[in-house]
Each structure stands twice: as C-alpha cells, then as structure tokens.
Amino acid sequence: MIAHEYCKNVNNKTIAREFGLSQSTVERIIHERFHLKIKEALNYPAPLMIGIDEHTIHKGRTFATTIADLGNHRIYDIIEGKSLTQIERNLKRYKNRDKVQMVWMDLSSSYRNIVRKCFPNAKIVADRFHVIRMIQHHFMEFCKQAQQTIRWQRPIIHPLRKKASNLTPREKQTLHQLFELNPAIHACHTFKEQLCDLLRLKTQNIKQCRNNLRKLKEMMDSLTHHAPAEMKKIGITIRKWFTPIIRMWHFVQNNGITEGFHRKMKLIQRRAYGYRNFQNYRLRVLVECGGFNR
Known part of the structure; x- marks a missing residue:
C-alpha cells in the first residue's frame, strides 16, 4: 500500500x-x-527495439545513458555516466543481446561502436530529429559566415530555421528581403529545405527508397563539389552515416520516445530537488518510467 x-x-x-x-x-x-x-x-531479455541516448543530471555536471524499450514505450535501464567502457560493460550483461533487431540513436560514433560490439545482429537507425538538427546547425553557421549581422537578428534567425511550409506571410517577406541582398543564402536555404523534406519521408516501399536513394546521392555530390565549406560538412556526415540514415525511410519510429522520457526524468529530478546518489535516481526513474507501476 x-x-x-x-x-x-x-x-x-x-x-x-x-x-x-x-x-x-x-x-x-x-x-x-x-x-x-x-x-x-530486469530479468526479461533485452528489447527487440532499443533507443539509446544520454541525458544530464545536476545541471549538466553529471551524465547518464538511457536505454529505452521502444517497442513497449518504457525505460529498460539507466547507466551511470557516459564512459564507453562502463556502458559497454553494462550492455554486455543483458540477456539475448544477439536478438536485438534495431537500435535508434543520434549521430554519435562512440555509441555506434558500442552498439556494434554489444548488439552484433542489430541494425542501427539514425534518429530523424538529430539528422535534421545537424543540417540546420551547419546551414545556420554558413548563414552567419555569409552575413555577420544575422547572428544578432532573431527575427531573421527564426524563419531561417523554420520549415518553409510553416512560414507566416510576414516571415516569408523577411526572408525574401534577405535573399535579395544575399543570393548565396537563398540557394543554400532552398537546398536545405529539399534535403530536409527528403529525409523526413517515412514508410517508403522499395521502389520509393530507390528513387530517394538516387536523389540523396545527387545531393551528396553537390555538397561535395559545389557547396561552401560549412555546407560540405553536411555531406561528410551523411556519407559517414549513409546506411543508418537511409534506414529512416522504412520506419515511423524514432528516438522521440527516449527524449520524452528525458523530459519526465527532469521532472523527477526537480521534485526531489536533485539526487546525490545515482542508485536512488536510477531506482526512481525505473519505477516511474519502466512500466513497473502500471
């Protein structure tokens, strides 16, 4: 009771x-x-579909790694810190590691190496949110280099980051004035929107994936040979993560479930005014987010 x-x-x-x-x-x-x-x-086998991501404790001074059971919408485990050795040691304790089918993650090479070692038969899928955010980041860095005053003008920064189809008439007018003064930003913005629209596609069949694959390769070639230095970094990242990125087209799922639980974990921390003991924190998270209190 x-x-x-x-x-x-x-x-x-x-x-x-x-x-x-x-x-x-x-x-x-x-x-x-x-x-x-x-x-x-925790005696039950490792989930078939896993989401892996890190979050902060104590205002960024301490980290923890989240292992989410995406199939059942719950947290499977919390690992202290983000040390590769410690994470790998914990993951190798899971039962039936070889039966894990899919792992969703951000564009972290360290996590990718760990997943390949600990879940040898799992397919890695890049998280759509982090891929789009990476593209937005490099695009904004290019804009700030192309026009220094942009970095201090929030009314311009917000429309540049926003999806083109969601722009208000006022925001469209703001961008139109910017593009007239700087055609290079206009060209990169158009390219960025086309690339993001392509990567946002979901549940594509084999024929559609082949067409999308051809378009993505053409865009990568453009980024490699014709794009400014900052935009080339997008092409380099996509090339490194090519297979996990194109797997996004097959699925609706993403690591948003894990990010949602991170929000709930922040509420748990605030309610307790922080945790000094990690085991106490892990206990509370597993109880409230692990499906054990249903």
Missing part, C-alpha cells in the same frame, strides 16, 4: 503521517519493495 501511494506521487512525509510511521521507515519500505520489483523485471 505504501509503494502504491508513492507511485501516485504522494510524498514520503504525507505517507508517513497517513500510516503512522516515520519517514525513514517509509523510505526503507519503498526502497526494498522497488528493488525487488526491478530485480524481477
């Missing part, structure tokens, strides 16, 4: 008063109950 009340976000002080116990007793009961529950729950 105490554990059930805690899962409804009732604080320890209120629970202690309701059951006539001390707060330390309530805390001990919750820990014992949840440790047992999580120990039983």
